[in-house]
Structures are given as C-alpha cells and as structure tokens.
Amino acid sequence: MLAHDQDSLKRTPLYDLHVSLGGKMVPFAGYDMPVQYPAGVLKEHLHTRSKAGLFDVSHMGQIALRPKSGKVEDAARALERLVPQDIVAIQPGRQRYAQFTNADGGILDDLMVANFGDHLFLVVNAACKEPDEAHLRAHLSGDCVIDSLADRALIALQGPKAESALAKLCAAAPAMTFMDAGPHDVAGIKCFVSRSGYTGEDGFEISVPAADAERLARTLLDDPDVLPIGLGARDSLRLEAGLCLYGHDIDTATTPVEAALEWSVQKSRRSGGARAGGFPGAERILAHFDQGASRRRVGLRAEGRAPVREGALLFANDAGGEPIGKVTSGGFGPSLNAPVAMGYVPVGLAALGTKLFAEVRGQRLPVQVAAMPFVKNTYKR
Amino acid sequence: MTTTLYTSDHEWLAIDGDIATVGITDYAQQQLGDVVFVELPKVGRALKKAEAAAVVESVKAASDVYAPVTGEVLEANEALAAEPALVNSDAQGKAWFFKIRIADKGELGGLMDEAAYKAHTA
Incomplete structure (x- = not known):
C-alpha cells in the first residue's frame, strides 16, 4: 500500500x-x-x-484563451506559436487534439482545443496544468488573457x-x-x-x-x-483505444512523429504548408516528417496471457542482444480478454506483425506489433 | 485434520501432515481487485521461505506470492491458471495456488492463526 x-x-x-x-x-x-x-x-x-x-475528470485543467483583440483568429494564431496544429482552421463549435512542444521537438503536454466563437477553450492534463498555464502566460500574454477556469x-x-x-x-x-x-x-x-x-x-x-x-x-x-x-x-x-497517456507514452523526449501522432499535425503546419513551422521544436519535428524518425510508438499484443506492463524491455530475439525498446503502457485489456501494450521500437521493427520479445520477470515473452486501436472506436462521425 | 495458518503477506496455508496447500487470503483478493492472470511454480521446484513463488495479476498491477515455508512444490493448481477469476470468487477454497512439502516444520512457528490474522488485517 x-x-x-x-x-x-x-x-x-x-x-x-x-x-x-x-x-x-x-x-x-x-x-x-x-x-x-x-x-x-x-x-x-x-x-x-x-x-x-x-x-x-475535474482534476484536468480547463483554460479559456481570450483574444485581447476580441477576434478568436488572433487567439488561434497566437496558440499556433506553441503547438504544431492548425488552430486557425478549427471552426466555431469544433475541437481538435493538440500538443505543446518544446524546443527539442518533445511534447510538454497534450491537450484539447475548442473554438467557442469568441475564445478558445483548452483542456490540459492535471499534472501539467500549472506549467501549461505558466507557458501560455509567458508566450501569449501579449495577445490573450489566459483565464484559468478553476x-x-x-x-x-x-x-x-x-x-x-x-x-x-x-x-x-x-x-x-x-x-x-x-x-x-x-x-x-x-x-x-x-x-x-x-x-x-x-x-x-x-x-x-x-x-x-x-x-x-x-x-x-x-x-x-x-x-x-x-x-x-x-x-x-x-x-x-490506443490513446497516449502523457508522462508515459509521450513526454518531453518524444516527438509527435515518433509517437505516431502525425495525423494530429495538419498539412498547413508541415513543410510546404501555408503556415509551416513556427512552433517550438519545428526544425526537429519537420525533419522527422520529411526524413522519418528512427523509432516509433507501436501497439503490442502478447501471445500468452501474462500482462506486459510499463517498463518491460523489448528484444528482437528470445535470447541475447541489447534491448531494442521499451513498453510505455501495458496491462490487461478486459474487452479483448487479453494483454495489450504499447511501446517504442526502431522503425525497422515497427511493421505490423513483427515478432518481438518482452522481458517479464526475467523471461522473454513473445509479442507482436499490432494495429491500434486494439478495440474499434465507435465515435459518431 | 488440517490446520490453517496465515502469513503477514496475506498467504494462507492449510497444513495436513508435512504438506501445505498455499493460496492468498480473501482479504488479499479484495485488495487486488479483479484477477486476470496467475503464474504458478513448476512442480518439483525447490522453494526457499520468502522466495517469490507465484505471481497474481489484477487489471491494475502484478503482485508476488511468496513461499511461506521452505520445501518442494508437489502440485500446482492448473485450474487456476485457466480461470484466474477463481481467486476473486473462492480465494480460500478452489483458488489454492500450489502444494508444498514442508522441509522444516519449525518454520511454521512464525505464522499466524486465524484470530491473529484477523487482528493483522483489522
């Protein structure tokens, strides 16, 4: 206990x-x-x-970003200085998944951004809400009032x-x-x-x-x-559902590309886009888009029944060799009635169906790179 | 005539002669929550007292089950490996983990009887 x-x-x-x-x-x-x-x-x-x-989920941070000009586009443009997402394109009444990035292209936090017509509404992780607010105040105070909705x-x-x-x-x-x-x-x-x-x-x-x-x-x-x-x-x-948990599957050492979150970075912010770059770590993140990253977050399914948990080392072979990666989240999936995990592996070992081994209590258990989400999502599109 | 004793790590032992049947207590299964995986020791394995002998995993976490006494594993409950949820439904009955031949009955002296265990978990 x-x-x-x-x-x-x-x-x-x-x-x-x-x-x-x-x-x-x-x-x-x-x-x-x-x-x-x-x-x-x-x-x-x-x-x-x-x-x-x-x-x-009241422990999460709720923040209103109010444009001093009164125009929500100005708040959106300002927020684009901190995230690699297209915030300007979020229509009133719509929401988008985003990440605050750092100068190295790592992820400071992941968040939801909604356009409420006259301001932006952000939901951030509980453990990050104070640093996130400080980050917003440090960089956006010229353009926005940062209103913590405590x-x-x-x-x-x-x-x-x-x-x-x-x-x-x-x-x-x-x-x-x-x-x-x-x-x-x-x-x-x-x-x-x-x-x-x-x-x-x-x-x-x-x-x-x-x-x-x-x-x-x-x-x-x-x-x-x-x-x-x-x-x-x-x-x-x-x-x-294959969704990242901040501090585990994504953190300041993982870029959105390594984390397999390319889908969340719109073309307008990538190389050749209308507003390419201009966010912290753009150089590294865009290089990952253009040339590829060396490692990638993947889903893992175990062949046996033993859950493979966070921290388990991954190996290419059943004996010998150095670890090739690590499990960042893992456990038992009740809907699948089987163990599920995710972790980082070299891109050469990231293809679906690749056989790997996870070390659990000194034994190397066979696992396979598997598609995520593990359970089909049922979002109402 | 069997006697049931308990460890401070929440294992129970039903002792019949020099053979002990070992499991985890009802209190332990309540603390663990839904059990989804059990790993049992191999028959014939020589266990030392307090050595990790088995593993019980809930959705949330993995926990070790320790050998309450030194001895050789005589039998492992394969029904439990096939149906880990037995730990939740019948922890101190059908969900026994393994049987061990007690090498030194002197080791039983440090264990608790039911009244002492109840006080320990109160």
Missing part, C-alpha cells in the same frame, strides 16, 4: 459523491481520486463499452448509451458529432459540452460549474445505464 498524506491532496467538487458511492480513493496528480468503485475495474470497463460510464468540474460520459442518457438533460446532445464542442444547457445548468473522450467510445465531456457538479453527476447516475467509473478502468479503456 502506498502511504499517502490525505491533507496535502486536493479534492474535486465530486469528492463527497465518490466517497458516498464507495469509491476507493488514491492519490493521482495531486488529487484524491477514485481508482475504482465497488463494481471493480473489470466490470466498470465492460459496462462503459456496453452501456455508459461516468468519469470525474471553478469548473469536468465530467466524462462515455459509452454507447451516453447519447441517450445525456439527451434527456440536453436536447442538443444527439445532433452533435465527434469533436463538436460548445456551450449548452444540461439539466438547466450552463455547461460546455464536447462530443469526445478518452475511451474509444462515443461519448461526451461536460464542463460544469463546480457548485452544480454533484447535482449533475447524480442526475446522470439516476439513469440505470450509467455507472460511476474510476481511474483504473479509464486507463484500461484508453489503452485498448
């Missing part, structure tokens, strides 16, 4: 709800968060894939029944498609709703004023299809 100092941990507006639901609380990114409820990780995971799960909770509702559960409280929800985002009333509360998530399932993320968060969560949980889901299942769901 990890000893943890309860006093130093922050609580989200849903803390009392977690405790009343029997959540097993653990420290995560400085917060006291539910890792699971009495149903357990396996049932919570499978319930999210078959019905709907409610997740408290008085808001964030609730994710994920799974095939998420739409029907939310539709009862938010008439606009069913018409939204994947990555739509904007202000909507939910149960009469002024919320920001996006059709997105971190599970590979269709679903929504709902930003709600802290004072109304518990009431909204309890109303959603009144639906018999909706169960509360802890961080344990959140991790196994995102792993099956």
Whole structure:
C-alpha cells in the first residue's frame, strides 16, 4: 500500500459523491481520486463499452484563451506559436487534439482545443496544468488573457448509451458529432459540452460549474445505464483505444512523429504548408516528417496471457542482444480478454506483425506489433 | 485434520501432515481487485521461505506470492491458471495456488492463526 498524506491532496467538487458511492480513493496528480468503485475495474470497463460510464475528470485543467483583440483568429494564431496544429482552421463549435512542444521537438503536454466563437477553450492534463498555464502566460500574454477556469468540474460520459442518457438533460446532445464542442444547457445548468473522450467510445465531456457538479453527476447516475467509473478502468479503456497517456507514452523526449501522432499535425503546419513551422521544436519535428524518425510508438499484443506492463524491455530475439525498446503502457485489456501494450521500437521493427520479445520477470515473452486501436472506436462521425 | 495458518503477506496455508496447500487470503483478493492472470511454480521446484513463488495479476498491477515455508512444490493448481477469476470468487477454497512439502516444520512457528490474522488485517 502506498502511504499517502490525505491533507496535502486536493479534492474535486465530486469528492463527497465518490466517497458516498464507495469509491476507493488514491492519490493521482495531486488529487484524491477514485481508482475504482465497488463494481471493480473489470466490470466498470465492460459496462462503459456496453452501456455508459461516468468519469470525474475535474482534476484536468480547463483554460479559456481570450483574444485581447476580441477576434478568436488572433487567439488561434497566437496558440499556433506553441503547438504544431492548425488552430486557425478549427471552426466555431469544433475541437481538435493538440500538443505543446518544446524546443527539442518533445511534447510538454497534450491537450484539447475548442473554438467557442469568441475564445478558445483548452483542456490540459492535471499534472501539467500549472506549467501549461505558466507557458501560455509567458508566450501569449501579449495577445490573450489566459483565464484559468478553476471553478469548473469536468465530467466524462462515455459509452454507447451516453447519447441517450445525456439527451434527456440536453436536447442538443444527439445532433452533435465527434469533436463538436460548445456551450449548452444540461439539466438547466450552463455547461460546455464536447462530443469526445478518452475511451474509444462515443461519448461526451461536460464542463460544469463546480457548485452544480454533484447535482449533475447524480442526475446522470439516476439513469440505470450509467455507472460511476474510476481511474483504473479509464486507463484500461484508453489503452485498448490506443490513446497516449502523457508522462508515459509521450513526454518531453518524444516527438509527435515518433509517437505516431502525425495525423494530429495538419498539412498547413508541415513543410510546404501555408503556415509551416513556427512552433517550438519545428526544425526537429519537420525533419522527422520529411526524413522519418528512427523509432516509433507501436501497439503490442502478447501471445500468452501474462500482462506486459510499463517498463518491460523489448528484444528482437528470445535470447541475447541489447534491448531494442521499451513498453510505455501495458496491462490487461478486459474487452479483448487479453494483454495489450504499447511501446517504442526502431522503425525497422515497427511493421505490423513483427515478432518481438518482452522481458517479464526475467523471461522473454513473445509479442507482436499490432494495429491500434486494439478495440474499434465507435465515435459518431 | 488440517490446520490453517496465515502469513503477514496475506498467504494462507492449510497444513495436513508435512504438506501445505498455499493460496492468498480473501482479504488479499479484495485488495487486488479483479484477477486476470496467475503464474504458478513448476512442480518439483525447490522453494526457499520468502522466495517469490507465484505471481497474481489484477487489471491494475502484478503482485508476488511468496513461499511461506521452505520445501518442494508437489502440485500446482492448473485450474487456476485457466480461470484466474477463481481467486476473486473462492480465494480460500478452489483458488489454492500450489502444494508444498514442508522441509522444516519449525518454520511454521512464525505464522499466524486465524484470530491473529484477523487482528493483522483489522
């Protein structure tokens, strides 16, 4: 058991709800968060894939980027100085996945950016939110007011029944498609709703004023299809969906190209594009686009039943030789009923079907490079 | 007549003569959560007391199961390898891990009886 100092941990507006639901609380990114409820990780995971799960992700950072000029394009142009994404092209009511990069082309954090018409709305990782805000203030204060929305909770509702559960409280929800985002009333509360998530399932993320968060969560949980889901299942769901966890699968030493996130960098920011470069580490990242990177994040499926976890070394052969790479996330995929992992390997060993070996407790277990997502996503396009 | 003893690492031993059947306690399975994988020791392996003998993995993490006494592995529960969830449903029954021939009964002296184990986990 990890000893943890309860006093130093922050609580989200849903803390009392977690405790009343029997959540097993653990420290995560400085917060006291539910890792699971009495149903357990396996049932919570499978319930999210078959019905709907409610997740408290209020520990994540919510930031409004307000253009001093009043024109959202100016905030978008300013943010493009920090990310390799095309932010200008995000239409009002739409959202896009992005990364803050550093001068070496590494990733400082990954985030969501939505265009709310007169400002940009950002959702960043809990562990990075303070440095992210400082980074934004240091570089964008000339053009934008950086408004930390610390008085808001964030609730994710994920799974095939998420739409029907939310539709009862938010008439606009069913018409939204994947990555739509904007202000909507939910149960009469002024919320920001996006059709997105971190599970590979269709679903929504709902930003709600802290004072109304518990009431909204309890109303959603009144639906018999909706169960509360802890961080344990959140991790196994995102792993099956092939989604990166910051600090594990991506960090300051991985570029977006190495991380197999090329899809998230639009042509306009690549070599020859209308606004090519102009973000931190552009030289290295564009070189990776143009000449290729030497290593790549890949999915791994084990032949046996033993989970291959984070930190396991990867080898080309069943004996001898130096490690060729490392597992960055791994565990048991409840929907696949099999171990799944991801990690970095040299590009020459990154082709689908390549046989490798992962060292687990001194034994080299056969694994194969496999396509991600491991479980087909069900986004509503 | 069997006697059941417990370790501070949450293993149980049902002792019948010089043979001990070893598993993890109900308390341990509750702490672990849903068990998805079990690795058992090979029959014939000579285990030393406190040596990692088996592995039990939940969705979240892997944990070692230690040999509570020194001795030779006589049998491993293959049903458990095929159905790891037995650990959650019947930790102190069908989900035994292995049987060991106790080399030195003197080692049993340091183990807890049920009342002491209950106090240990209270």
